[in-house]
Amino acid sequence: MFKFNFYTKILSIIIVLLIPVLILYVYSNQTTTGVLREELNQSNYNQLTFFQNQVNTNIEMISSWPHLLIHDPDVASFQAIFLKDKVLNLDGINLVKRIQTKLGLQESSSNWRTGLSIYSPSLGRVVSENGAGLYDQKKLNQLIKDGWQVSKKRSYGKDQFIFSLYTLSPFSSLGNPETANTIIKVEFDSSNIQDMLDRFKGDGRKEPFYYKKGVGVIYNRTANEELSGNLISKLEKMGLHEVDNLTVKIGEESYLVHAVLSQTTGWYLIDYMPLSDMMSPIYSSNRLFYITVVGSLLVGLIGAYLLHSQVQVPILQLVQAFRRLKDGDYAVRLSVRGSHEFAFLSSQFNLMVEQIQELFEKVYVEQLHVKEARLKQLQSQINPHFFYNCFSFITSMAKLRNHEAVVAMAHNLSRYYRYTTRQERDLVPLSEEVEFVQYYLNIQQMRMPRLTFSIVMSSQASSLLIPPLVVQPLVENAVLHGIEPQAEDGIIHILTERVGSYMYLIVDDNGLGLSREAITSLTSTLDKPVEEDHGYGLWNVHQRIRLHFGEDAGLEFSLSPLGGLRAVLKWSLSTEGEHANGLIEPSPNSNIVKTEGPDGSDITSR
Structure with missing residues (x-):
């Protein structure tokens, strides 16, 4: 049964004093952590929203180019040309060159790498900045759909996405592209978005990427694709909303995840970072506090020990020494420290035990002597019972003049007898x-x-x-x-x-x-x-x-x-x-x- 001695009482008081401090700190720490999480979530949401707006602005600006080109006089003249043969005349060639120049100017107005193409169903021709040529109307009709279209291709071992938008004039001909006067296609690839993701990544702690279920993922160029893939699997099971702030655990690490849906493209902009990176200042503060608490506890323990060692320890040592002496441990000794009353008791106890040990050692030595005498007696009892038979054999062999047998027997017998008689x-x-x-x-x-x-x-x-x-x-x-x-x-x-x-x-x-x-x-x-x-x-x-x-x-x-x-x-x-x-x-x-x-x-x- 546990007993409260002097030392345990002092230790209990110190612990009771430290418990309210620990409770208050834990409560304060939880409150601070909650506020920090809210601020981090709001800050990350604002950054993601701002970045998403930048991407949407670029896409919306690109989307407006076809509307501007449809009203251009040269483009209007291009859609009004009807030719019976497949060769353009000089005026038509000059018109195409002017249109190509305008397409180049339009593309260079944005820092994104884009492509503009104008299709003329009446001519069966397509004009882009890089050239002009014929096209297949049936294949084009299959590609024309409302809104932005996304197609995927492999480039240098990685997935790349092509975003395409078709605009028809008049707009009512969307359902029947053959009746359109002009078809304008604008497109860009996902490398433009990757450039912005790389700039947004900034300090290296963020890991932004775009994701659309059933289509694919646009990573930044230094992304950990394996980790991002595991994160997407978790998010698909959990389900995503237009705006989400989630904590996702992958392996032993927890990640703070933020997601914002783009109304323009239907893609999610997702950013995540290890929770430990954000919480490291709090963790450092916690460690400092716990070290301080432990240090305070140690100081209290040392103080209690100094009090405890002056009175209770000498008494306990004396009690334990008597118990060991009772159990037969005569090598027990007490350390004599100082000149107080307990030092006198310890020295007298040691003197008493030494006298008892000397008495037992004398008895033990006498027992060893008896044991050794018994061992010598037992050893001396072994006698070669066949000794006389050996001499009889030698006598018989001598009478038969078998000298080799006599020599062999004498040799083995001398070695045998030497071993038995000289065994000290x-x-x-x-x-x-x-x-x-x-x-x-x-x-x-x-x-x-x-x-x-x-x-x-x-x-x-x-x-x-x-x-x-x-x-x-x-x-x-x-x-x-x-x-x-x-x-x-x-x-x-x-x-x-x-x-x-x-x-x-x-x-x-x-x-x-x-x-x-x-x-x-x-x-x-x-x-x-x-x-x-x-x-x-x-x-x-x-x-x-x-x-x-x-x-x-x-x-x-x-x-x-x-x-x-x-x-x-x-x-x-x-x-x-x-x-x-x-x-x-x-x-x-x-x-x-x-x-x-x-x-x-x-x-x-x-």
């Missing part, structure tokens, strides 16, 4: 232990030629340190109780294997083996006090491994794949275990597989 180290490399086992197996192989063995040891395993004389009893048990009682050929296989953070040394034989019940019984005796009828060898190995590597280590038994018994020596390779092992550099003969046959020959491979 607590830990030895596993490679030396396995080499000692090899001498033992060589001796047994001389006594029993039907015995074969193989040793497979990894480079990592060969460098590990283990207690001496822990592998030989396992091999001896396999020879004496597994292979020697039977008449068939005997096989012993020794290998190391790492599984996770554990190392396993496995001894397999094809001897008589044990039943599952006998294996269970044998395993259970390893953790019990030693009994004389069970012998010391395996029990000794199990206890010594556990003394060195902890409760997880030890000796295990199971059925061997070779048909006999499998003995497994297991110990941990964890950080503590590796420190205890004292890993050494691998020897050059590491990762060796060695097999010896019945004749004593060595087969060695890497």
